[in-house]
Amino acid sequence: MAASQGREPAIELINVTRRFVSPTGKSLTALADFNMTVERGEFVAVVGPTGCGKSTTLNLVTGLARPSAGEVRLMGGPVNGIDPRVGFAFQKDALFPWKNVIDNVMAGPLFRGRSRSEAEKSAKDWLARVGLSKFLHHYPHQLSGGMRKRVALAQTFINEPEILLMDEPFSALDVQTRTVMHEELLKLWAERQASVVFVTHDLEEAVALADKVYVLTAGPATVESGYRIDLPRPRVVSEIRYEQAFIDYCKTIWEDLRQEVETSYRRASEAA
Amino acid sequence: MTDITMAAGYRPGTSDTEIEAAAQARIRRRKQTVLFWQIAILVLLLGLWELASDMNWIDPFFYASPSAVVARLQDWALNGTTEGSLWYNLGVTMEEALIGFVTGSVAGVVVGIGLGRNQMLSDIFSVYIKAVNSIPRVVLAPIFIMIMGLGLASKVALAFVMVFFVVFANAFQGVREADRDMIANARILGASNWQVTRTVVIPSAMSWIFASLHVSFGFAIIGAIVGEFVGARFGIGQLISIAKGTFDAAGMFAAIVLVMVVTLAAEYVMTLIENRLAKWRPQQSLDTH
Numbered sequence: 208m209a210a211s212q213g214r215e216p217a218i219e220l221i222n223v224t225r226r227f228v229s230p231t232g233k234s235l236t237a238l239a240d241f242n243m244t245v246e247r248g249e250f251v252a253v254v255g256p257t258g259c260g261k262s263t264t265l266n267l268v269t270g271l272a273r274p275s276a277g278e279v280r281l282m283g284g285p286v287n288g289i290d291p292r293v294g295f296a297f298q299k300d301a302l303f304p305w306k307n308v309i310d311n312v313m314a315g316p317l318f319r320g321r322s323r324s325e326a327e328k329s330a331k332d333w334l335a336r337v338g339l340s341k342f343l344h345h346y347p348h349q350l351s352g353g354m355r356k357r358v359a360l361a362q363t364f365i366n367e368p369e370i371l372l373m374d375e376p377f378s379a380l381d382v383q384t385r386t387v388m389h390e391e392l393l394k395l396w397a398e399r400q401a402s403v404v405f406v407t408h409d410l411e412e413a414v415a416l417a418d419k420v421y422v423l424t425a426g427p428a429t430v431e432s433g434y435r436i437d438l439p440r441p442r443v444v445s446e447i448r449y450e451q452a453f454i455d456y457c458k459t460i461w462e463d464l465r466q467e468v469e470t471s472y473r474r475a476s477e478a479a
Numbered sequence: 480m481t482d483i484t485m486a487a488g489y490r491p492g493t494s495d496t497e498i499e500a501a502a503q504a505r506i507r508r509r510k511q512t513v514l515f516w517q518i519a520i521l522v523l524l525l526g527l528w529e530l531a532s533d534m535n536w537i538d539p540f541f542y543a544s545p546s547a548v549v550a551r552l553q554d555w556a557l558n559g560t561t562e563g564s565l566w567y568n569l570g571v572t573m574e575e576a577l578i579g580f581v582t583g584s585v586a587g588v589v590v591g592i593g594l595g596r597n598q599m600l601s602d603i604f605s606v607y608i609k610a611v612n613s614i615p616r617v618v619l620a621p622i623f624i625m626i627m628g629l630g631l632a633s634k635v636a637l638a639f640v641m642v643f644f645v646v647f648a649n650a651f652q653g654v655r656e657a658d659r660d661m662i663a664n665a666r667i668l669g670a671s672n673w674q675v676t677r678t679v680v681i682p683s684a685m686s687w688i689f690a691s692l693h694v695s696f697g698f699a700i701i702g703a704i705v706g707e708f709v710g711a712r713f714g715i716g717q718l719i720s721i722a723k724g725t726f727d728a729a730g731m732f733a734a735i736v737l738v739m740v741v742t743l744a745a746e747y748v749m750t751l752i753e754n755r756l757a758k759w760r761p762q763q764s765l766d767t768h
Binding site: 237239270289291293294295299301302303304306307314315318319346347348356362363366 | 582658660661663664665666667668670671674678679682683685757758759760763
């Protein structure tokens with residue numbers, strides 16, 4: 208990326224190891240000597256077999272968890288606690304069910320000490336962008352799954368994160384809604400040019416959205432391989448999947464991923 | 480009767496308004512049937528009691544009868560009790576119960592949330608709380624009365640301990656059940672520890688806390704009345720105690736009816752408040768009661 212030359216990458220994980228120790232003292236290694244770099248403005252997708260430590264990677268970047276060894280750097284600096292430049296999109300619904308749509312979106316700015324009127328103005332602006340201006344005073348339970356995801360995106364984007372982490376954000380949606388959300392996300396991303404790490408187990412989703420796809424090994428996770436996806440932007444997610452280049456990328460990466468999935472599956476059935 | 484949502488068996492060409500009208504009529508009929516049976520059962524039970532007492536199937540001296548209970552209530556209301564005005568006695572019990580209820584639940588919520596948010600404190604104190612919680616609260620009545628005397632303070636203290644542990648346990652559990660992703664979301668959005676507690680933990684513990692408030696008002700009344708049994712000058716418990724001493728069955732039942740009515744009224748008010756506070760919660764799609 209020309210724009211990022213001469214600047215520190217947005218995210219660097221350098222030889223990171225993350226161990227979990229259970230209350231009884233047993234240790235489990237989720238990540239081992241993990242190395243990954245995300246350039247500024249780059250959209251990176253991470254795929255890997257289930258339970259391989261994808262979510263752990265994201266938690267290390269948010270500062271919610273610390274590495275057992277190695278180093279995590281954001282914009283060239285070390286991670287100290289939760290970084291205000293980071294936004295996070297959850298797999299599950301993490302909206303506050305007791306707040307209506309606009310109060311949910313206003314939460315971020317209010318937490319950060321901005322005035323109510325300012326927060327309200329900017330929340331209305333973001334809700335208009337995700338097409339929910341008519342639902343300001345609805346509660347989350349009154350919305351469909353897709354609408355709730357859009358509220359969640361507005362809630363995350365209103366803080367204008369420079370680094371956006373997404374943990375299988377659309378996996379609970381039906382296929383049509385998911386495609387709509389992909390376009391929505393790419394549109395928002397194109398306006399802001401944040402650096403994105405998008406974790407998913409859906410390879411086609413990864414290839415359709417990302418500049419770069421990392422394949423992780425079955426746990427403890429290390430980067431098995433990285434692929435640059437040179438599909439032109441702006442992309443139309445609903446149509447891109449029929450293009451030959453897209454299919455070729457999927458085939459190549461799947462060869463890699465399949466081995467890891469099989470390893471992980473074999474281990475799980477051995478353990479059972 | 481069971482299936483209200485299915486509008487089966489309509490002739491083709493029936494309009495939506497007709498179907499809706501029919502469905503509404505059916506819901507109304509169902510409500511009326513429920514109400515009818517509720518009243519019918521009450522009348523039947525009271526009638527049986529009255530009849531059994533009149534026919535001497537049961538001894539009216541010990542079991543009284545609904546008419547005797549009503550007569551006693553009327554007498555109390557109009558002429559006062561042996562211990563002074565009925566309303567004054569009721570007021571005394573309510574005052575004890577309410578003060579105990581309010582202070583007990585506030586303390587329970589504060590301590591429950593405090594310990595729920597702090598792993599270290601809860602690890603240290605959990606053993607003490609378990610130990611104190613295993614004491615049947617009513618055995619404290621004589622001690623409180625010995626220390627604080629026959630007046631208000633001893634009953635409030637008993638109502639307080641009755642309420643505190645129920646509310647505390649629920650508030651604590653409610654805090655522990657708060658969704659981890661929701662907390663992580665708030666923290667990443669920029670919330671401080673206190674903001675997380677205020678905007679995520681407390682609201683999500685609220686339904687647990689309210690569940691405990693419903694039962695604990697009844698507990699506060701128990702505390703006040705048991706305290707009055709053990710030693711008091713006024714109050715409903717004292718009325719029951721005197722009625723017992725004079726073998727006045729009607730008097731005892733009359734006092735029980737009074738307490739029942741008051742507790743039901745408090746429960747109703749609490750439900751109203753809860754529904755106002757919990758308007759974000761999904762409604763049941765069809766009202767079946």
